[in-house]
Amino acid sequence: MSFLEKNTVEERLEIMSPLANQFSLRAHQVDIEGSFPFANIDVLKNTGYTALTVPKKYGGKEISLYELLRLQEKIAVGDGATALAIGWHMGIMMNLGEKNKWKESVFKMLCEDVKKGALINGAATEPSTGSPTRGGRPETVAEKQGDGWMINGRKTFTTMSPVLDYFIVSAAVKGTDQIGNFLIPRPTEGVSIEETWDSIALRGTGSHDLILKNVRVHNDFFVEQLGLEGKKPSGWLLHIPACYLGIAKAAKNYCIQFAKEYSPSSIKGAIIELPNVLQKIGEIEWRIMQTEYFLYSVAKQWDSSNVQERNHMGPVLGAVKMTVTNSAIEIVDLAMRIVGAKSLSIKNPLQRYYRDVRAGLHNPPMDDMTIQLLAKYAIDKTEE
Structure with missing residues (x-):
């Protein structure tokens, strides 16, 4: 297989x-x-x-x-x-x-x-600078030494760190205004992981801290200089809302199955026959349809666009992420209302879904940045 x-x-x-x-x-x-x-x-x-x-x-x-x-x-x-x-x-x-x-x-x-x-992942966020999407200069420093670089620093939220084989690390180049990405193989001396991940959401992502202490890499592993052209729209980041849409669908599946089977003594039949339950299930499906069409139509637009067209897709990519993530939170909430207090049991998957979808609010791009981008986009379109 x-x-x-x-x-x-x-x-x-x-x-x-x-x-x-x-x-x-x-x-x-x-x-x-x-x-x-x-x-x-x-x-x-x-x-x-x-x-x-x-x-x-x-x-x-x-x-x-x-x-x-x-x-x-x-x-x-x-x-x-x-x-x-x-x-x-x-x-x-x-x-x-x-x-x-x-x-x-x-x-x-x-x-x-x-x-x-x-396996590979980026390591860009730091304790002091926060998310790189906010524009902070990394405190991680790369210093030129002979035919290579020596890198020192700490990165947070290094997702999948227990199994990564490569890290793409952003670092400020010592003595210059440059910022670059460096490819660092895991076996490199001075690379270690500090297990700091204690979030109540997405607890299994292994998003620990990456520690770099006098890490030396060859000059070829200075793979990219950042900031020269500005940040370009990145369609691949839609994997984030796709994740939260999947969690929302899991919540939908669970609450419908629960409603089919749960039959309290106060009513005849299962609660899925009750108008208020059907109302919530209908609202869940309505939101899922909206998010599916938005997410996948924009993904297809990305696939069929050339480089120039993709460079103008930043506002819609941000809007997709914001819409899907916030809809996923609403969907899980509705599912929990159908299931009731049982949804708060530690054994019930809905409480995990609820914690997990909340994490989407803190994945890039953030809602406030998306709103600002959409405002500028609307103004520029009107002026045309």
Whole structure:
């Protein structure tokens, strides 16, 4: 069973569905323990899933953004933490292939390792500067030494850190105004992980701190200078709302099944026959339809657009993330209202879904930044 042997999104979704069911069986224990879903990640690696966004010229499938989001959503129905974690790797590989800014020999090496199961994620957020989307200069510093660089610093929210093989680390270049991205292999001396992740949401993402102490990398691993052209819209970040849509669908599935089976002595039949319950289920489906159409129509727009057209999609990409994330919170809330106080039991998955979807408010881009971007977009369009 390999994703790489299939050629359509439907065929790959057929493989993913039973895997997502397996993930759902493990989700509660991982959440309770605050551990990491090693088994889930191993399955995704062993089935070739993690190589799907590798460019075709390097032996991958180079799947579309639309297909990636469909698959990521399916994973999230099973376990949101697994989906968000692996989504960063999948999206980064897609982005690197699209932007094609790295030295070819370095990117080829990375792709070959990814085909063998290697995993990658970025490490940009820091304790003092916060999210890089706010524009802070990194306190992590890279100093030129001979034919390489020495890097020191600490990065927070390094998702999937227990199993990452590569880190893309942003750092300020000492003595200059430059900021760059450096590729750091995990075995490099001076690289360590401090287990700091204690969030009540998405507890299984392993988003610990990355510690860099006199880490030395070759000059070729200074892979990208940042800030020269400004930040370009990134379609791959839609893996974030796809994750929260999947969690919302899991909540929908649970509350409907509960409503079909729950029959208190005060009524005849199950509560799914009650008008107020049907009202809430209808509202859930209405919101899911809205988010699906918005998310997937924009993904298809991205796939069919050229570079210039994509560079103008920032406002709509932000609007998708904000809409889907906030709708997911409303959907889970409605599901909990149907189930009632039982939804607050630690054994009930709805309380986990509720905690997990709240995390979406703090993934980039933030709602306030999206609103400001949309305001500027509307004003500029009116002036035309």
